[in-house]
Amino acid sequence: MSDRLISPSPCKTSPTEAIDRDPILSAAGFFIFIGAQVEDQGIFFQSVVDTVQMREVMLTDFATLSPSDTLADALIRCVHSLQEDFPVVRGSQLVGIVNRQRAVPEYGQAMRHLAGQQTRG
Numbered sequence: 846m847s848d849r850l851i852s853p854s855p856c857k858t859s860p861t862e863a864i865d866r867d868p869i870l871s872a873a874g875f876f877i878f879i880g881a882q883v884e885d886q887g888i889f890f891q892s893v894v895d896t897v898q899m900r901e902v903m904l905t906d907f908a909t910l911s912p913s914d915t916l917a918d919a920l921i922r923c924v925h926s927l928q929e930d931f932p933v934v935r936g937s938q939l940v941g942i943v944n945r946q947r948a949v950p951e952y953g954q955a956m957r958h959l960a961g962q963q964t965r966g
Contacts, residue, residue: 909934910943916955919948 908922910933922931923945933941 904928907932911935912940916948916952919943920952923948 907928908926908931910919910922910931912933912935914933919931922928929945931943931945932939933943
């Protein structure tokens with residue numbers, strides 16, 4: 846074994862050239878960048894979630910239905926409102942919820958049922 850020290854050869858490539866030549870290094874840099882962006886967005890989102898109170902985002906003027914209302918009544922409210930859910934109330938008591946995504950298909954099913962009865966009749 847030799848007693849002399851082996852000195853490393855000076856690096857002749859720049860960091861940019863090294864990245865261009867090594868796709869794994871490029872991919873690692875890309876994923877680190879994306880990870881930092883996601884973490885930054887997560888911190889922003891968490892700060893919004895922690896500071897916004899329900900009174901700032903809740904609906905206070907909304908349409909309601911009563912248990913005696915018909916499907917037609919619900920559909921009229923769906924057409925004239927951007928609400929997705931309609932509380933069904935009896936007096937001041939909540940007795941249920943009608944969802945727009947459920948009311949419209951129910952109407953279609955009722956229409957098909959009526960059309961089938963008329964063709965048989």
